[in-house]
Amino acid sequence: MRLRVEYEKGQELKYLSHLQMMRLVERVLRRADLPYALSEGFNPRIKLSLGTVLPVGIWGLREYFDLELTSHLESRHFMERAQAAAPMGFRIRRAMSVPFEVPSLQAQINTAVYCLVVGDEAGRAEVGEVIQSILEQRELVVRSRGKKPREKDLRPGIYQLHGSVLDGRLEVTAVVASGSSQNVRPDELVDGLKSRGLSYEIIDIYRWGNLIKQGDGYRSPLNDEKVELCSGR
Amino acid sequence: MNEQLRQILPRVQKPARYTGGEYNSIVKDWESALVKMVFAFPDVYEVGMSHLGGRILYGLVNEHPDYLLERTFAPWPDMEEMMRAAGIPLYALESRRPVRDFDVVGFSLQYELSFTNVLNMLDLAGIPVWSEQRSEQDPLVMAGGPVCFNPEPMAPFIDVFLIGDGEELLPEFLARLQESRGKKREELLLNLAGLEGVYVPRFYQIEYHADGTLKAMEPSHPGLPERVTKRLVSDLDQAYYPLNPIVPFLDIVHDRAVLEVMRGCQRACRFCQAGTVYRPVRERSLSTLQHQAEALLRNTGYDDISLASLSTADYSNIQRLVRHLVEQYGSRGVGVSLPSLRVDAFSVKLANEVQKVRKTTLTFAPEAGTQRLRNVINKNVNESDLMNAVEAAFDSGWSGVKLYFMIGLPTETYEDLDGILELLAKVRRIGRARAGKRLKINVSISNFVPKAHTPFQWEPQISPDEIRAKHGYLRKEGRRLKGVSLDFHQPEVTWLEGIMARGDRRLAPVIYRAFTRGCKFDGWREYFRPDIWQEVLEKERVDPDFYLYRKRSYREVFPWDIIDTGMDKEYLMEEHLISRQEVSTPDCRYDTCVGCGVCPSLGVELELKGGDGDAPAGRV
Structure with missing residues (x-):
């Protein structure tokens, strides 16, 4: 399934770059042991895509990422588990299942x-x-x-x-x-x-x-x- | 201060170096902590946070209900400039309190070229840089880490050195500090000097001969040890290990979970200081490591776990451990890193297991180009080991390898350099046949620095001019080898490392003057100023050649003899002597005891956790 997540990148995290946020989210997902899907190849990565780039120095109340999961997971469960594994300043606001046909965040x-x-x-x-x-x-x-x-x-x-x-x-x-x-x-x-x-x-x-x-x-x-x-x- | 930081941080590179708040960082209650210590790493955040010892001590001290340990790093020059302009002192990341508010500032000395950063950090903290100028109100300035095995160049700046493994010593030290609260600084230091593994340099008087060599170092108070014996964790399997390490936001140098599979190495390479100071080998059991790996990955979310030690392929359960980790975590995208490979096909087999998850770089270190020279340095690797290893690597699909060599080793001639070139040509031939045009051989050539507590401590060091000549030769001859790229270490860096590595207290004014002239981050090419170092050596009338190029006599008393590693000086002399006969010394874990003296004098034993049928194959 594909999950779309709305989160807050708090003041504490405002100096992190796009790439560093990406890494942060990946680590949250691994700590929470969520059923994330992996890409194939020499360097497997979590199938995760972050929305538009937030410039360094700016924090955000409603930011987004899309995530592919290998099995079904209630949004509520996802949110609980991911939040428990999140660093300070990273707050998950909402999560919803979205069909694969929906265009990417960057496109929308x-x-x-x-x-x-x-x-x-x-x-x-x-x-x-x-x-x-x-x-x-x-x-x-x-x-x-x-x-x-x-x-x-x-x-x-x-x-x-x-x-x-x-x-x-x-x-x-x-x-x-x-x-x-x-x-x-x-x-x-x-x-x-x-x-x-x-x-x-x-x-x-x-x-x-x-x-x-x-x-x-x-x-x-x-x-x-x-x-x-x-x-x- | 927070308001000032808010204005400064957007204007510096990588502000996340200075904010703290990382996952698993620990902010303890300031008021209720009985002893407050700050771990100070004299290099930039990304380097300091990669250091395993710091992770161990951070967890260890903070687990204690009465103690608090925070972190501080050398601010990058852009940040330092802004801090000085705004009057912000060096602060700790957790509480953002000034470093001078702590009871102890503990520096981690990993590298000689971080000395000026220590002084600069003290200065930025508002703490007098000279030990004798500190008052009762100033924190105690402490240092630990491998460089403290020759503490003397830094002795006048450091109140107290902790020698050896910190797991047991540091808590003892903090407890003694707590008991001694309210005592005058001098008395406090005397109290601390009574602990095994603690060296308080101000309590040792030094006499020199007319020729400048050391005559004697004597304790000035009764009851102080003639020599300070290193501390050692005898049971590594039971020792504390941090399972909740901090996960930085920034990409640090070693950005992965770390399992320390063993400590120490007994291969007895004659150039290697770590081999002496971390001896004997102590392993962790397979079940402990499996448990630690599980907890580390769960608590950090890293996608890579590194098996750290001085020679990981020698860990007696390595094959089972690697197989377990790949089977258990590979499907979740978690890879395994092997930082140091032995030069043999067994190591490639291991790397092959690992690359099922994630492709890694293969690195081998033959160190010298001819069998003769490898015998001199006791690097027990032969040409067929190397060829078997690279053949196995290219056969398994790698299109490149990384090779480490050293130049300037004792007895080296141009024949040995030709040996390097011939080896590279052979490796290249094997690689070409299998990897074709994609072949990439990266060769890193470092320059040998004789180190304290090694069989080569009596040897003169190669000069920058000789290094340049040898680099020129290798570069010229190496040009013919397409697909092979040579990378050389800067000769002047080697020069300064060499001065400090076997230096004494008379270097302290030189370090001080270099610091006042603005030297910092000497280990970073963009900031290293050998011209200033030349100048301050002259100003202080200190002859660098005295430290670098003398052939030392066996009778000479060394400044670092004050530290007892457990290894007999006679053993080192013997090793030095037989190196000239090109005789190799076996590995005591496979052969008989070589009589180095460490186990009996420190009351420990070589600790192997090997299971049946999984003894390391391919003894080299």
Whole structure:
């Protein structure tokens, strides 16, 4: 069977790279002695695939992986066993069986929601103006942080942008394109906010979630449920 | 400090080196711990976390309800710079408390070229680097590990050395420390010096002859031992072994579960220090290892288990153990690693079992190119052993092997270098016939450093110029061998290793000055500065040639004679003498006792756990 798992990569793990997260998950699965399937060949590996890359330094509330199992296992049992073998900061939120026909996470996920935490609540007015300025204009050109240094227009990839106060902290929430065809990186987003006059420091960034955008609606990669955006954590 | 770290960490390479929180790491209650120790590894996290001794001590001490052991490593220079700029002292990963808040800072000395890192870490911790400058408030600075078998170059920086196996000694040491709480530092150290295996260098007076050689080392207090005897775990099978080791987030150098199948090696290679300091051989039983493997894999989730020892193919139950592990865990994708193979077909047979799960690299170490020189160094391997081994390897589908040689061995001539080239040509011929163009032979050529407590401790060392000449020769002649790639060790590294390996206390000011001039991570090519070392040796008027190139007399008292490994100096002399006659010495586990003195003087016995019918085949 194929299992799709939603997990949190906590603050504690934010410095781990994609590859290190992969290794972490593999070790959790082995410690939990789950019936994982292995690839063939000289170097057998667990048939596991992680969703979109989360940049080093950023933690995530709703991240995903797909896993192939050799026998049936209730999601509930999977979650209990895997959680018991997990390091601090790795929390399994939900798991669901998905048919093999469902495309891979990397093929499905096309949207990310980033939350940029601004140091000071006093920045409310300024943040409001910066957001306003970005939304009003057609372009938001920054230098790409990718491999090729070039000018890049983030604006078409910014679907939503708003500020809010959560637990007494000021946050900018950005719903942006994510994936191979169009991608807005969180560090580019910071550059974009700064280019429009943000003077406050961004003290933390996390990814609220990964989504599948269909028209104007957003769905969860886990169960195709419609997602109401940003109703708290 | 956490706030400052939050700002710094995103700007350094591999921040996970500095965060802690790994699976199986232990954060104990600070207030209730009676003795607080930090294990300090003077190299980067990935190297330090790969070290088995540290894993053993971490589990051992933390199992004790009254003691606490945390970890710290040398920060990489980018991190160090930021820490110094922000005023963050060296801290321990578990509690993130400054290292100077602990009772004991215990350094693990695995390599001579980590000495400047020890000083740098002390400095970063805000602890005076010189032992005599430390006050009552400073932690006790302790060191252990194989390099402590010649502790003298570091003696003025270290308050107390622990010599030999730590499993029994360290808990005794911490208990003595706890009993002595409230005592003045000097009295405390005197108390500790009474424990067997503990060396407190400040209590030993040194006299030199006019020619610079040592005249005597005498204890300055009554009741202190003339020589400090190494400690030893006599029953390894019953000894503590950590079954819940930390699983790092980062890819460390040896990123796998480790089974220590035995400790010690009695092959008696004359260049090898480990052979002396870990003697005699003590094995673990098959059932203990099976049980440990099960627990280790369950508790770590590793997909690879390494069978560690100085010569794993010599473990008397090796075949059964390998078969068991492959059968038991292979179907779950867990492989087995054999770090050191003997040069013979038996070893390849073992590797073949192992590769049913995961393909590994085959490594053989003939060490020298001619039978004559192999006899001199007592590497009891002959050419047909090597040819049988590589033939078996290529027949089994390997398309490459890795070979280790050493140059600069006593009595070596260019004929011996030609011997290396001829061996490589023969291996290549065998490989070509079977692996064709895919053939890849990687050859690592290191430079011999005479080590304390070995039969070659009286030998002069090869100079960097000679090394360069020999490298040049091998490189030039080796170019004809397509598919064979030669890798050479840096001559200047060998030079500095050699100075420290047989050095004495007079080197301490040199190490200090090198540290103040910014030397650190000397074992890393990108940071090693031999020019600065040359300069500070001159400034301190210390002649490196004295340590490197002298042919020492049998009458000479050595600085490391203060440490008693159990091996008789007369035995080493005899081994040295017969090496010149190219006479080999047998392996005492198969032949008769060679009379090295270790077993009777330490009250132990060679401990083999061999079962019937599974004695190691292919005695070489």
